Amino acid sequence: MKNKQIIQRTAAVLLALVVWQLTAAALDSKVLLVSPLSVLLRLLTLWREPGFIDSIRFTMARIALGFMLGFVCGVALAALSGRFPVVENLIWPFMITIKTVPVASFIIIALIWLSSRNLSVFISFLMVVPVIYNNVLSGIRAGDRRLDQMAVVFRLPWYRKLIYIRLPQLRPYFFSACSTALGLSWKAGVAAEIIGIPEGSVGEKLYMSKIYLDTDDLFAWTVVIVVISFLFEKLVVSLFKLGYRRLEKL
Amino acid sequence: MSDLKDIKVKRVAKSFGTKCVLDGYSAVFPAGRITCLMGESGCGKTTLLNLILRLTKPDGGEISGVPDKLAAVFQENRLCDDFSALTNVRIIGASVENARETLIALGLGDSLSRPVRELSGGMKRRVAIARALCADCELMVMDEPFKGLDDVTRRHCIDEVRSRMGGRTAIVVTHDREDADMLGAEIITMPSGGCGGNAAK
Numbered sequence: 196m197k198n199k200q201i202i203q204r205t206a207a208v209l210l211a212l213v214v215w216q217l218t219a220a221a222l223d224s225k226v227l228l229v230s231p232l233s234v235l236l237r238l239l240t241l242w243r244e245p246g247f248i249d250s251i252r253f254t255m256a257r258i259a260l261g262f263m264l265g266f267v268c269g270v271a272l273a274a275l276s277g278r279f280p281v282v283e284n285l286i287w288p289f290m291i292t293i294k295t296v297p298v299a300s301f302i303i304i305a306l307i308w309l310s311s312r313n314l315s316v317f318i319s320f321l322m323v324v325p326v327i328y329n330n331v332l333s334g335i336r337a338g339d340r341r342l343d344q345m346a347v348v349f350r351l352p353w354y355r356k357l358i359y360i361r362l363p364q365l366r367p368y369f370f371s372a373c374s375t376a377l378g379l380s381w382k383a384g385v386a387a388e389i390i391g392i393p394e395g396s397v398g399e400k401l402y403m404s405k406i407y408l409d410t411d412d413l414f415a416w417t418v419v420i421v422v423i424s425f426l427f428e429k430l431v432v433s434l435f436k437l438g439y440r441r442l443e444k445l
Numbered sequence: 446m447s448d449l450k451d452i453k454v455k456r457v458a459k460s461f462g463t464k465c466v467l468d469g470y471s472a473v474f475p476a477g478r479i480t481c482l483m484g485e486s487g488c489g490k491t492t493l494l495n496l497i498l499r500l501t502k503p504d505g506g507e508i509s510g511v512p513d514k515l516a517a518v519f520q521e522n523r524l525c526d527d528f529s530a531l532t533n534v535r536i537i538g539a540s541v542e543n544a545r546e547t548l549i550a551l552g553l554g555d556s557l558s559r560p561v562r563e564l565s566g567g568m569k570r571r572v573a574i575a576r577a578l579c580a581d582c583e584l585m586v587m588d589e590p591f592k593g594l595d596d597v598t599r600r601h602c603i604d605e606v607r608s609r610m611g612g613r614t615a616i617v618v619t620h621d622r623e624d625a626d627m628l629g630a631e632i633i634t635m636p637s638g639g640c641g642g643n644a645a646k
Contacts (some may be wrong), residue, residue, distance in 0.1 A: 341519070341521060341523050342523055342525070344498075344500050344519075344523070345517070345519065345523040347499075347500065348498050348500070348515050348516070348517045349515075349516065349517075349536075349537040349538075349576075349580055350514075350515075351536065351537065355536055359525045359528060359532070359536050360525060363525065363526075363527045363528075442527075443527050443528060443529075443560065
């Protein structure tokens with residue numbers, strides 16, 4: 196079943212590439228749409244250009260920082276809301292605002308408060324908090340009340356309750372939240388850089404390719420962002436899995 | 446254990462919505478002894494245990510003599526499925542040696558490191574019993590602890606429970622009089638549940 200799925204998905208990707216190649220050939224305009232082959236050739240030269248790694252490092256460090264801060268804040272707020280329902284009501288307006296206001300509005304408002312260099316940290320943080328908060332709170336609410344009673348009867352200290360009861364219960368919620376939040380943090384973080392244009396960022400590179408109608412560059416940088424975002428997600432999820440494996444061996 | 450008191454249940458009442466489970470029920474569970482609580486299904490045995498464990502509050506009456514240090518074998522095992530049998534016993538603060546020795550005594554020597562989710566129903570039950578036996582407690586409450594065990598294992602577990610009581614008070618719910626006899630326990634039979642059914646005697 197799994198092999199069949201892999202074959203089908205690989206075939207779907209190849210088909211999409213063929214459609215893309217044929218469309219690009221039909222349009223015959225490097226500004227409107229470049230071919231996948233051109234993007235591949237551009238990628239082969241792009242990574243050797245000066246500043247390539249620095250740009251990725253710049254953007255990745257800020258988005259990773261925003262994600263981590265958002266994760267910690269989301270988990271802490273969910274824990275507080277799970278324990279004290281009044282906290283949930285108090286932060287409800289903030290969560291609704293973050294979820295409903297367009298990210299572009301936040302970026303422009305934040306540009307007034309912050310330097311463009313740190314804008315992506317804040318925007319990533321903002322996008323991550325509600326996702327982590329909602330998932331973790333759902334996990335806390337779905338917890339097995341019978342295990343909580345067991346903990347009460349045996350007078351388990353809070354840290355044992357956390358390690359042996361709460362964290363295992365939250366496992367699927369953490370994975371789901373991280374997967375969604377990581378994708379969002381990259382999308383919003385890069386969008387913030389495109390608007391703020393901090394020097395030496397991936398967002399700046401994308402902005403420049405738009406200004407100069409350099410569609411090769413635009414597509415190549417987009418591919419780079421997708422690949423790095425994917426690898427970053429895999430890294431974080433692997434670290435979580437490793438953490439949980441260690442936990443189970445305690 | 447020297448200051449153990451009898452557990453006195455006086456005219457305890459408990460309802461869940463419109464369903465009356467206990468109606469002025471009274472009983473005394475002697476300190477340092479094993480008492481088996483018997484009665485028809487639905488007569489309120491588990492409810493009474495939950496009241497004694499302070500997991501729910503009575504609507505009326507009072508329960509006295511319940512010590513602070515408690516242990517329980519719940520009707521369901523209530524184990525941490527991702528963790529090993531040994532860890533599940535150590536969770537409550539038992540030493541590795543004590544946990545290991547108790548699990549081995551209950552016939553789980555080959556499964557100490559296996560995650561509980563991989564164990565059979567009977568094995569999980571024994572892990573739950575081991576956890577309660579290893580707890581630093583003065584009162585042990587066991588809700589049908591030997592349910593689901595085959596005859597040989599059941600007898601062996603009863604022997605282990607009896608020999609490891611060490612002067613603690615125990616209340617054991619069972620439907621099997623033979624269990625009570627093997628445990629050397631006093632028997633309290635609860636009358637049928639429902640309002641008016643188990644009034645004070």
